[in-house]
Structure formats: C-alpha cells, structure tokens
Amino acid sequence: xxxxxxxxxxxxxxxxxxxxxxxxxxxxxxxxxxxxxxxxxxxxxxxxxxxxxxxxxxxxxxxxxxxxxxxxxxxxxxxxxxxxxxxxxxxxxxxxxxxxx
Amino acid sequence: xxxxxxxxxxxxxxxxxxxxxxxxxxxxxxxxxxxxxxxxxxxxxxxxxxxxxxxxxxxxxxxxxxxxxxxxxxxxxxxxxxxxxxxxxxxxxxxxxxxxxxxxxxxxxxxxxxxxxxxxxxxxxxxxxxxxxxxxxxxxxxxxxxxxxxxxxxxxxxxxx
Numbered sequence: 382x383x384x385x386x387x388x389x390x391x392x393x394x395x396x397x398x399x400x401x402x403x404x405x406x407x408x409x410x411x412x413x414x415x416x417x418x419x420x421x422x423x424x425x426x427x428x429x430x431x432x433x434x435x436x437x438x439x440x441x442x443x444x445x446x447x448x449x450x451x452x453x454x455x456x457x458x459x460x461x462x463x464x465x466x467x468x469x470x471x472x473x474x475x476x477x478x479x480x481x482x
Numbered sequence: 483x484x485x486x487x488x489x490x491x492x493x494x495x496x497x498x499x500x501x502x503x504x505x506x507x508x509x510x511x512x513x514x515x516x517x518x519x520x521x522x523x524x525x526x527x528x529x530x531x532x533x534x535x536x537x538x539x540x541x542x543x544x545x546x547x548x549x550x551x552x553x554x555x556x557x558x559x560x561x562x563x564x565x566x567x568x569x570x571x572x573x574x575x576x577x578x579x580x581x582x583x584x585x586x587x588x589x590x591x592x593x594x595x596x597x598x599x600x601x602x603x604x605x606x607x608x609x610x611x612x613x614x615x616x617x618x619x620x621x622x623x624x625x626x627x628x629x630x631x632x633x634x635x636x637x638x639x640x641x642x643x
Contacts (some may be wrong), residue, residue: 383485383584384485384488386592386593386594387590387592387593388488389525389529389611390589390592391586391589392492392495392496392525394582394585394586394589395496395581395582396495396496396499397519397581397583397585398578398579398582398585399496399499399500399502399503399578401577401578401581402503402574402575402578403502403503405571405574405575405577405578406503406571406574406575407503407575409508411511411550411553411554412502412503412508412511413514414550415502415511415515415550416502418515418542419499419502419515419518420544422518422522422542422627423521424586425522425534425538425586426522426525426526429525429529429531429534429593430529432529432531433529433530433531434594435594437601438607438611439611441531441533441534441608442608442611442612442616443532444531445534445537446619446623447611448537448538448542448627449623449626449627450623451542451546452541452545452627453626453627453629453630454599454630455546455549455550456549456630456633456634457629457630457634457637459549459553459634459635459639460552460633460634460635460638461637462557462636463553463556463557463575463637463638466557466634466639471558480577
C-alpha cells in the first residue's frame, strides 16, 4: 500500500479534532492554549503534505508564516495568562468569565 | 514511503496528542506535546521539507514549548483543580467528533495522484521564493513579532502605584 495525500490529510484531521476536543473539554487555560497549538500544527501538516504532492513551495512558505503567528500568539497569550493569574490566583477559565455575556 | 514508518509515527503522534488533552499534570501535557511536535518534524522530513522540520524542532519544540514549561513552573500550576460537568465534557467530545466527520467528508473528495518526482526542496529554493515573491508578507510578519513583543512586555509589566 502506498502512502498518499489522503493519509496525511486524515492524520491532520484527527489531530485537529483532538485539538478542538482539548479546547472544549479542558478548563485549564494553559491546556487550552496547547490544544490551539496542536490545531495549528495539524493545519501545518496538511499544508506541507499538499505542498509535497503538488510540487508547489507556497505551502511551505505559508507554514513559516503560521509559525510566526503562533510564536506571536504564544508570547501575548502567556502574558495574558500570567496577568490573570496575578489578579485572580487561578487560570481556570470558569473564574475568568466576566466577558461571557 | 514505507507504510510501516507512517503507521508508527502516526500512532505516536495521535497518542501523544491524546495524552496532551487528557493528562492531569500540565507539565506532562507539555512534554507529550513536545513529543508530538518531534513526530510532526519527522513527517516534514519525509515530505521533503527539511527546513520546516528544523524550524519545527528549534522554534516549536525548543522555544515555544520551553516558554509554556517556564510559565507552568513559574506560576506553580501543577495542581489545578479541574471542574466542569461530565455532561459538558461529553458534549464537547461529541461536537469534536462531528467536526472530524465533517472534515473527513471534505478530505475524501481530495485526490491529487502521486507526488511529482522532483528533488527534495532545498533551503535555497525556499529562501529564494520567500525573499522575492513573499517579501512583503515576510516584512509584515516581522512587524507582527515586534508588536507581540511590545504587547507581552506591556501586559506583564506591573503598573506603578
């Protein structure tokens, strides 16, 4: 059996769904953040697989930009988490629901 | 490519991703996520994207995850009570499963045939494209990083009373 594009896409979809599960199920803000990273990586895998199977470099370039945005997001997000922890002594997202309607 | 290698790597990746979500201790969650990132880097090498694989290991597994680990240990978050109703969690898992089915339905329609038998992409060709066609997005990305640095510093700075 030859490993084709669809196998990579299925793996990518499974990883993305696992990331979504993490965001929906967990209450710890750090774990939710890591689940978002997992989703970004699932998309990166799909990008690189399609880039490989079409012979187009654009996918790899886009992965570089996704990584840049992820790095920026992590820096700001972790700063927000530290600030929340400083003010509320907790990073359970149920304790930080002021903005929730 | 050998299907056995693909299978082993996928099982490790998915297993590590599951452990990230369901592990009780945030530190072990982070370590499992690093394992998943390393397996993804292996996939990138197999798919002929060596530079991206190197960046994955250096930036993701090296820098970003160390930042996570640093925050978890700095705030001493290893013992966080996890509330939430079992009903809500079941609902979350079901919703994610429905999403998975939806994505797989779309991906099932994708077919591109075998990969073109070109050489592995070198870092040189990647750099040439990045600094010609994608030069403007590259510069904008640097501005984004600057804004993120300033934002992070402003957020964690204690205001003087």
